[in-house]
Structure formats: structure tokens, C-alpha cells
Amino acid sequence: MPAHGMADELHDVVEHRLRRIDQRYTAGRRAIIDLLVSAEHPVSIADIAERLPSLPRSSAYRHLVDLQAAGVVRRITANDEFTRFELDENLTGHHHHLLCVNCGKVTDITLPAGFEQDVDKAISQLADAESFEPLSHRLDVLGVCAGCQ
Amino acid sequence: MPAHGMADELHDVVEHRLRRIDQRYTAGRRAIIDLLVSAEHPVSIADIAERLPSLPRSSAYRHLVDLQAAGVVRRITANDEFTRFELDENLTGHHHHLLCVNCGKVTDITLPAGFEQDVDKAISQLADAESFEPLSHRLDVLGVCAGCQ
DNA sequence: CTACTTGCAAATGCTTTGCAGGAGA
DNA sequence: TCTCCTGCAAAGCATTTGCAAGTAG
Numbered sequence: 360m361p362a363h364g365m366a367d368e369l370h371d372v373v374e375h376r377l378r379r380i381d382q383r384y385t386a387g388r389r390a391i392i393d394l395l396v397s398a399e400h401p402v403s404i405a406d407i408a409e410r411l412p413s414l415p416r417s418s419a420y421r422h423l424v425d426l427q428a429a430g431v432v433r434r435i436t437a438n439d440e441f442t443r444f445e446l447d448e449n450l451t452g453h454h455h456h457l458l459c460v461n462c463g464k465v466t467d468i469t470l471p472a473g474f475e476q477d478v479d480k481a482i483s484q485l486a487d488a489e490s491f492e493p494l495s496h497r498l499d500v501l502g503v504c505a506g507c508q
Numbered sequence: 509m510p511a512h513g514m515a516d517e518l519h520d521v522v523e524h525r526l527r528r529i530d531q532r533y534t535a536g537r538r539a540i541i542d543l544l545v546s547a548e549h550p551v552s553i554a555d556i557a558e559r560l561p562s563l564p565r566s567s568a569y570r571h572l573v574d575l576q577a578a579g580v581v582r583r584i585t586a587n588d589e590f591t592r593f594e595l596d597e598n599l600t601g602h603h604h605h606l607l608c609v610n611c612g613k614v615t616d617i618t619l620p621a622g623f624e625q626d627v628d629k630a631i632s633q634l635a636d637a638e639s640f641e642p643l644s645h646r647l648d649v650l651g652v653c654a655g656c657q
Numbered sequence: 658c659t660a661c662t663t664g665c666a667a668a669t670g671c672t673t674t675g676c677a678g679g680a681g682a
Numbered sequence: 683t684c685t686c687c688t689g690c691a692a693a694g695c696a697t698t699t700g701c702a703a704g705t706a707g
Binding site for chain 2: 436438457459460466468470471474477478481482485486489490491492493494495496497498499500501502503504505508
């Protein structure tokens, strides 16, 4: 019996969170999670359809809704193109994105912890002035990726 | 003959930029610009339809495409709701947004100049490592607005 | 006159849903 | 068995587009 690797632990977490909302961790859902893990960057529905040809789009959409409800997947909006999905930050850690304005490619980046603290500090000050309660932030960089230059 | 106010200068700029791409500054387009100016925050197509009932949606969409092409309007994507539009930053100045996760309301905020420089610096360092050419950034704060608490 | 603008209606295209059969516990 | 999951086809909706008439220069 093999020891549990990172991926196995992740699957355990996903299964547990799905069960919390009376949902099951079925093959289709696991295939999506595996895809998100291996991709290492946000993927679109088109990406999923391409990599999982046997999974009907309607099922993919439904799975993604359920996985979001379970708190393991997050829907993001790149520039103004296609909706993309990634593992929730509580599984991958807080990070940001580089968005290619030409091809739409999305790359994950992690900023220095000290910088993130400065961001939160600056945000909370301004939010207070608006009586706005900040929950999280997202910092996206728009530009041209290596392949499009 | 009255002196030109801010709004008049803005309209002159819009007209000039439209002419550059062989487009005319017609009544419908001006109505949209006026709306964006007075709103002081990003507006959705639904907002436009509500405030400009006589303007057909198809025309609104087309105007917004043209105004973007002219570089006076920018399309933004709030959380994962409706597409919204605002005047381009070269007309309003660089700023960011507070996004209410409950009602979708978008509020403009301006961060300290020094902070923006730090952001750009942190970004350019990471972008270099990825051979990514940064053009701009967007920093959105997700949370709950005053009215929804 | 020539080119851009508009409205309406029809077409798109992504996403959601109704249903009926299948599967997990 | 009872509840959740799947697929397919149909429905929804925001957005785009074809066309023909209107208008700016």
C-alpha cells in the first residue's frame, strides 16, 4: 500500500468538502481536479473539453458549479475573454496572474509576502474610508507573454 | 461664448479620437460618454439601457466597441457578473476598484502614488523572470459594500 | 455623393436546465 | 432504496451581425 502523496491528500480534501454539501467525488469531477492540478494555471471550458473529450460540456459546467460550491475551485475572469477555472487559493496558496492580452494565456505568479502585506494594508485603509469590508484582492498583470512577443 | 469646462474638453478629446479612426461623434455615442462621466463608476449594459431607454441595445453595444477602438472607453469585468464599461484611464487617471461580492457594485479607488510605484516594481521583477512584457495592472478588492453589510 | 450610423430582426455562442436513466452508499 | 450524478436535447441570454434606410460632411 503506497504512502499518500500530495495529490492523494488533495483528493481527500476535495472529497471531504464535497461530502460536506452532500455531493460525491465521482470520476468526472476527479478528472477535472486532476486536470486543474496538472495544468498549474487556470483552464477554460474549451481546455477542459479538449483534454477530456468524453466529458460532456454540460457535465463539466455542472461539476464546476459544484466544485465551486464545495470551495475547491475558483472561477476567474481573465481579460474579457473566456471564463477560466483554477483550484481555490486555500489549496494552492495566494497568488496572482499574468494575462497575455494577445493570446489570453494565464500564468500564475507569487509576490513576496512582505509586498502582499503592504497591499492589504493600503487596501484596508482605503476600504475603511468607504465603509467597505475587504475580503480578498486580486492583482492581475496585463501584458504580452514570451510566446507572443 | 462660454469658456470650455472639463466636460467640453473631454468631448473634444473623444471626438478627435473617434475621427482618427474615421468615426463620428454622434448623439448616441455622446449620450453614452455623458453617462459614463456622470456615473463616476463602471456601468453595465443594463445600466445604460435603463438610463438611455431610447438607445437600442444593439447600438449601445456597437458604440461601446467603437469607443473602445478609439481608446476612450475600457471594458472591465467585475467579479464574474456583467461586463461593465468606464472611461479609459488616460482620461480619468489610473485607479482601481472595490467589487461588492453581494450586489456587484463597483466603486473607484485611487491608491497612493508611492504604492503604485512599488506595485510596478514588484511586477516588473517577476515579469522579467517569465519573459513577460507588462503593459498595465489591475488591482481589485473583493468584499462587501456599505449598503450590503 | 460616399462613408459612416442606426434599428430591427435574426443569428451566435456560451452556459444553464428539464428529464429520464444510471450509479453510489 | 433514496439521493445524487449524467447525458442529451432544448432552452436561455447576453452579445453580435445582416440589411436597408438615415445622416454627416
